[in-house]
Amino acid sequence: MTRDLAGEMDALKMQMENLQQLLQHLVIDKKSGMSPALPETHTSSVYYSGHAQLGDQGLRWEPQERRMEHLLGLNSEKASKVLAALGNKQRLDILRSVLHEPLTGSELVDRLGMGTTGQLYHHLKALLGADLLVQESGGRYALPHHRALPFLLLLAAVGDLLDTSDYMDMMETRNNAGAYLGKAQDFDIHHILWAVVENSILEHQAGFCSEIHLFLHDDGSITVSDNGRGIPVQALPHTEFPTVQSLFTDISRFNSSAPFQVPGAEKGISMAVVNALSHKLTVEIRRDGKTYRQEYRQGIPQSGLMTVGTSTDTGTRVTFKPDPELFGVGFDPEKLYARQQEYVTAYSNLNFMIHP
Template sequence: MTAEYSAHHLQVLEGLEAVRKRPGMYIGSTDSRGLMHCLWEIIDNSVDEALGGYGDRIEIVLHRDGSVEVRDRARGIPVDVEPRTGLSGVEVVFTKLHAGGKFGGGSYAASGGLHGVGASVVNALSERLDVEVDRGGKTYAMSFHRGEPGVFAGPEPTSAFSPFEKSSELRVTGRAPKGATGTRIRYWADQQIFTKDAAFSLEELEQRARQTAFLVPGLELVIRDERAGDDTEINEASFRYDGGISEFAEYLATDPAITDTWRLSGDGTFTETVPVLQESGAMVPTEVERTCHVDIALRWGTGYETKQRSFVNIIATPKGGTHQAGFEAGLMKTIRAQVEQNARRLKVGNDKLDKDDILAGLTAVLTVRLPEPQFEGQTKEVLGTPAVRQIVTNVVNRELGARFSSTKRDDKSQTALLLEKVVSEMKARISARTHKETQRRKNALESSSLPTKLADCRTSDVNATELFIVEGDSALGTAKLARNSEYQALLPIRGKILNVQKASIADMLGNAECAAIIQVIGAGSGRSFDLDLARYGKVILMSDADVDGAHIRTLLLTLFFRYMRPLIEAGRVFAAVPPLHRVVVMNPGSKPNDVIYTYSEKELHGLLSKLSKAGKRWQEPIQRYKGLGEMDADQLATTTMDRAGRTLRRVRMEDAEAAASVFELLMGNEVAPRKEFIIDASARLDRERIDA
């Protein structure tokens, strides 16, 4: 630091230097998230071409050397000379910020690339980038090193590099098949920029490819992961959906349907004033007319969760924006009007619908397409174009209103069911609010309303308390002796609870075991669940270490996932880890024997091998615990319940989602996927694991 501060202290970053100096400004971060953002920028350029009707296949290849390649069959990047810069179109796209064909020049009616920095930013943050273009019967190629064009001596990013000195050259490397056009881009992310643990996520890539295939019907996206090793381990997945966003909504929905998947579509026009660059170099405000196309797929199910996905020119807007606000406003206006018209039949009274009542059980995919949309920042997470809100609202009002006034039998029955569901959600919300206002947390002396089989704890400090949900009365007896009654409560359940995956809310609440769990936790269920009212700081599922125990744990997880999800999101649901084996190591003389617990067959065999090498003996037979009731109180306390020595597995949100997905497959209403799963998985079955 110096007191002197003059113009020579100022630094001007030219060209791509600014990107390398402040990469977070352009890609958000330099970890795996930023690495994936770079890949999206390249893929989205190919998708924009497919959106315009050019090309129907995009390939993404994750190579063994850490590079990634994107191939398409679109028009190909222009190879002729751009008159202002005197550079080829390829070099302009990859070296000049804010340069591209998506600034209203007529090349794209609607696109996701808006700022002209995508490809050039990826180039600036790559140790090496190679691009090949097929156009006019020729294959053109160009290479870059950290954004600078030149020639590499070899195929590796570390090969000797010679930058162009006087003028750059777009090389002709071969002949392309007649009529073939397209672009192939391969790049190596710069290790000087990205963190060491940054890596491409195959799961995230497949999720994004699936989403894009839904949004652009007829487009096939192929992903090849060659990073594993030899050719036999190459992982390839292909995504293509001709049904578009209707299929997307059906894919996202998990609950039984009340309505079919409805499509609402329409157009609207608006004018906006934008600065237009004149030949003189001045920016002149000009009023232009825009057309916005709206396409929505939505359906209501029996559940209470809301799943909304919104997109602008196939770019996801996870934080919404004016299009999503217009969609929700249109739903509110239309359905409120329908409920008022049918108020006597639905027995509404003077109560008013809330937005959450209408969105409960809704699965919707909202897409809008318009030229030059206004986003907040390069990451494009929020749409800001004001006029889109009213256009979307008008489309929803018109199309959804037509569905309610339809004379078709299916439409009439489905809209009637929808209104009944919305009104029942409203009544449930009002009832829950009334109950919440009058409810007070019961202390130990006021717990007469709680189930009699609950063995409650004495402390009223929620942060310190633990509720163990145990399997069966036999385990309960042992657990009562093993627990610390000051802060550990016990609730036994009788065998396998109701499969709430395909049961109605009424059936769930009518089931004694499910109702007891909800009542004991004391925070309600579904949308009315209030985490602040939960009576225990931890909920621990303690079941036997066998197949039935795993089944019961899955049933319980499904109950928590569907009706008490905030507990899981807050990390307050755990699974106890009881041991499988008890090994008594015999010591010579009068020295007491050592007791070692193991938690898997692999761990047991490793322990026995280690003891054998050390020349130690153990008692035979080794005790194998098939149930919690086989332990005495001291053993259960030491291994499973005592905070000093136990192990707990925290149930994370992704664990619960996986459990619900598997349970829907194995125990849901759809038989065909279950049959297919059994047939496919039969070849992987280890027959020796069957206990028969």
């Protein structure tokens, strides 16, 4: 969706009119000695407009306004029903598919990989009844023109809130730590350390990492540093988030392929799980001639991925402090040295060092 300059000018003109009325009231109130009061027209609003190309037809929407009191006063029950209906993955996929071009039922089945038409028509019936779909001549389904802008605005808003789904997963992971750490009464703090080390081991097995260093810090945190390729930093397709942020925040994407599995646990520990179970975490990446850094608190990014320097080396350095609410005891040097010997024995070409 491109900018609608005419609509923006109209919105700016309305704001200027409101500002002029406010100034007039302030002048009058000052002369009369009364306390300044806001005029009734000075009410917060949300303005929107734009145009979109849907298939071979262009649609344009004149500037629209929604008063803040109207938005905040929406019927919660009805609003939740709308969001729940659109929150169904298959229904959302159907609406997105027909947004660009009308499709028949069989075309939707093939495009969405539903296998049979029975499940499709169950959703089509619901969307048709809710006036979110229309059936055109030839049996093709399309998004009604008057629903296109609200649907696009909803997708735009969801795009701005996508990261919150990762953060909710983070909180659920913390509340369900036993699924990743086993059912022991006291979680072993070393499990999340070995999960981070395993990612460096994978780099070594792939032939890109010859050194792994562990640094213990006085505040209870620990650093795992390697000289591998460095975690990729480019943005993922169709998103503004770099690969490294997805690696450290997307629980569902990488959980199934997590390299470290605690005996008796239901799920493996990925880097995102380590992040969720840490009070704070910092990742520093050296690759492509630059040094990048990003910090997290309880799994939530505190900044974007920042370029903080240059480097001729490559590798990844992860510093994290396990959450003391989950882990009552710190790292045990004896366990660290014992695991060091296991790695040295298993990987003769790996330099694995511990720095107390």
